[in-house]
Amino acid sequence: MSIRNTSDFVSGLALVAVGGGALFAARDYAMGTAFRMGPGYFPALLGGLLALLGIAISLRALWIDEGNRMGGVAWRPLVLVLGGVLSFSVALGVLGLALASLLALTVSALATHDVRHWEVPVLSLGLSGFSLVVFVYGLGLPIKIWPV
Amino acid sequence: MMLNDLILGFSVAATPINLFYCLMGSLFGTLVGVLPGVGPVVTIAVLLPATFALEPTSALIMLAGIYYGAQYGGSTTSILLNLPGETSSVVTCLDGHAMARQGRAGPALAVSALGSFFAGCAATLLIALFSPLLGAIAVRFGPADYFSLMVVGLVGAVVLAQGSLLKAVSMIVLGLLLGLVGTDVNSAVSRFDFGLPELADGINFVVLAMGLFGIGEIIVTLERRKDEEGTVIPHGRVWPSRDDVRQSWKPVLRGTALGSLLGLLPGGGTALASFAAYALEKKLSRSPERFGKGAIEGVAAPESANNAAAQTSFIPLLTLGLPSNAVMALMVGAMMIHGITPGPQIMTSRPDLFWGMIASMWIGNLMLVLLNMPMIGLWVRLLRIPYRLLYPAILLFACIGIYSVSNSAFDVGLAAAFGLLGYVLVKAAFEPAPLLLGFILGPLMEENLRRAMTMSRGDAGVFLREPVSLVLLLLAAALLALTLLPAVKRGRQEVFVE
Known part of the structure; x- marks a missing residue:
């Protein structure tokens, strides 16, 4: 299988890394319960969500190419x-x-x-x-x- | 009764000393709005100690003037330099700067000033008419309602973002996460600080905004500007043409209405108002593909909305004692310094201060439009300066502005990091605007989510049972569904492909 849009694929992976990193860092903060949320609850929620979005963007880049290219770095x-x-x-x-x-x-x-x-x-x-x-x-x- | 109140207000605001401070505030506001990197938050923070010696009414009149004056000035930098002084003029960059590049900077500035003036007048009238009544409605909002309200705001940001919905949502989530950096108010746990004490107070909004939009944009501009020699843009006529007026009067009305409403709600404020007004115009337009390419509606609506919101955001402060944004938080500080507790009692115990401030807003808006309309020519002349001379100046002012927010050289370095992020995002075709909105709403959303869940004993169904919250969530769902409709989806993609 070839990747249709490398730029989006890599961006997606980067988001997975950031989301995963947030999820990892949030382990140190008390999660609490939905009733009484700790400092880790909302960050973990967002970190997980960001990682999922990153996966979706990467998967999408396997099939769909919106035509955007990273181009050279100035x-x-x-x-x-x-x-x-x-x-x-x-x-x-x-x-x-x-x-x-x-x-x-x-x-x-x-x-x-x-x-x-x-x-x-x-x-x-x-x-x-x-x-x-x-x-x-x-x-x-x-x-x-x-x-x- | 209201007439008497207004007469009292004008008799207070029209004394020579208060007129003077109103003028000073408006002028200072415009100046710092125009100077990139120095916004009303910095200016008010710096000038706060200087107001100790003043009479409280004069002090608050001047500080308020800085805030709405900056709304006039902020649009100028957005249009001419693509550099928003504040979040509230981020969306003005999209079409305002596009108009400037097409040589229509003059009409863009004129429409934004006239729209702001109209919105200012209308909002002042609204405050006088409805502040007791509207305060009574807003006071009933529970945490669930606030949370749902912010969801609507974020969905609005997704709808107006160009390109992939997935990317826009991921930018919002990233912004929300960045907003959580620093000490958690409930547990005093310092989150995502990477062991750096400088991050314990969180990332300052100015640092993020100047990094992403100021520094990042300069790099992108330098990269793309390769072929042209200089950037002398003929600005054309200053006054809007008949077509411009015909296209913009309705957006001004809609922006004023939407801005007045959103400015009232805590957590909303000028940024949400301008974003929402822009999204609304784009949705209502028969030719949404013109947006982002110099559509005058995209300047008229958000500029009216942010000025309306700047003014109505005083309502929750004056009637509930609730600051809806950073500037209002500073106003609370200013009031406390003078021994005034913000809250419903101001209207009865200090009617001179309450109505004097409201009357001064109308006077200040009049001064601003009278002073700024003739000075537009001067602002437009800024465009004649070649970009190679302009961008180092912008960078330096940004550095000094960022430093002065909390006297932190670390913040300047952090802004450089966000500048890099901004450049990478543009290169990878991600829009940075939703990130900024998520960043501002992040802590507020968490706070209200926690409170709502605690009050409902961990039952998420509360968001659907509270009628206001339910209506807002349905609105958000409807907005989202709208973008998924095949026709709209095609339209969005056409915009993206250019």
């Missing part, structure tokens, strides 16, 4: 956009808002295929300054600004 935007956000998350506590913004902007601005290299530093410096003015001085967010 690594450049994926890595650089997520990298920009993650670097902000990591740098904020250490370097403060000013430098974390600069870093995140520089990394993420390179994610697009039509980068104009002279624009990146201008954009990063300008937006970092703008966000300092608006969020820290304007809205008064309690946030660390400089490394010290």
Whole structure:
């Protein structure tokens, strides 16, 4: 038997894994009874349901092809956009808002295929300054600004 | 008697100081609605301490203004940037942004502002007319009724999702599961926290929404944008054409009615209202295949509905002391700070505050539409900025916004993870919108399911014996059956194939 739609088949399996994982994790929480539900009751119910839905999606992919294809992964935007956000998350506590913004902007601005290299530093410096003015001085967010 | 109450309300709301705070709230609301990543929840939370010194009525007038002001501003980002400031404008992205890509951003913004204004006026009138009466109905809702109500909301989300029903349902279930992360209120057990203390308070809605829709969408957009050079979209005329008006006045009326009703119900609120209004328009439309591709009804109805709901959601708060969403929970906090216990007694003990707030909503809506209609040109000009300059700015504001919700750098990293999830879901042809709705309703559903089952001593038949619950469940079943009809099923598939 061949799989008609690989993308859906794999997605279904992933959902089975997530649902099964939830079911597995919910073992640690008291189930209780339908009368007096414990913290594990609803999660176990949902985990089981998700696993069943995943099985259904995978089985369906064996016969039915809706024509959707995963296509190639665009690594450049994926890595650089997520990298920009993650670097902000990591740098904020250490370097403060000013430098974390600069870093995140520089990394993420390179994610697009039509980068104009002279624009990146201008954009990063300008937006970092703008966000300092608006969020820290304007809205008064309690946030660390400089490394010290 | 009601006339006297309204006169009292306007005499309170129209004092120069209250007019000033109403204007400030509305403007601030629009601004944060337009700024991606900073929503009314953050703004109200940040401004809450600043209201300590104010008179309680002024403080609440301003905070309320931020909420409905953000409904106006939120639609702007949804339409122009495909970035919902809030869940309530998620569905506006579908057709609003499609209209913008077709160069009809102007009419989309105008219809959304005018629809919101109409809904705001109508909802204000409704609050004044029916708040005592409607409070008395809603107070009789039991846990079983609430549970069934949320089931209707989720079924609505499935019906409006494109493509496979199975996939939409699985997204809802995944969202419900994500909503359960964190400490269980009944047993204090921390669930699905992977041993991370940062997850003990659960996943913040802003983190999930910004990750899935903000960050994920940016990656998808960058991937798909390969051939074009820049994104200068000619916006065309700002004012809606006669055809636009003809197509949208009925959806505005229906959205207002549905939104007013759903905003009233706890757990409903603006998000459910806009989702339901969109689903209703899609179902009623003679050409549902236009939805998601720039149908003006898909902007008019949900935008009217969310503004109506934003306003009627004050009814359960003011008459029952029951917050129906995060913003209302913050309003409870604001009232407590000023020594006011929200509940039915406000109407009699502080009629000036109750009616003053209601009157200020009408005034605020008038200010918003008068200020925003001329400023639409300014918003539309945002589209002239090339995307390569725009998306780093959106990302940065999103990062700062996510951080400021609970001053947590961990949340920013978590949002990056949801951004990855959002990208993968789009690639695998799963729609993320039902996930978000499931996420919001998850804890509420569990709470009401538990309560209903405890009250019925473990007998699930209670959902069918309670008349309100039964009617709601039948409605949900009917909606679901409708999508399984061969004709509708074909229609759904045609939409999906594009």
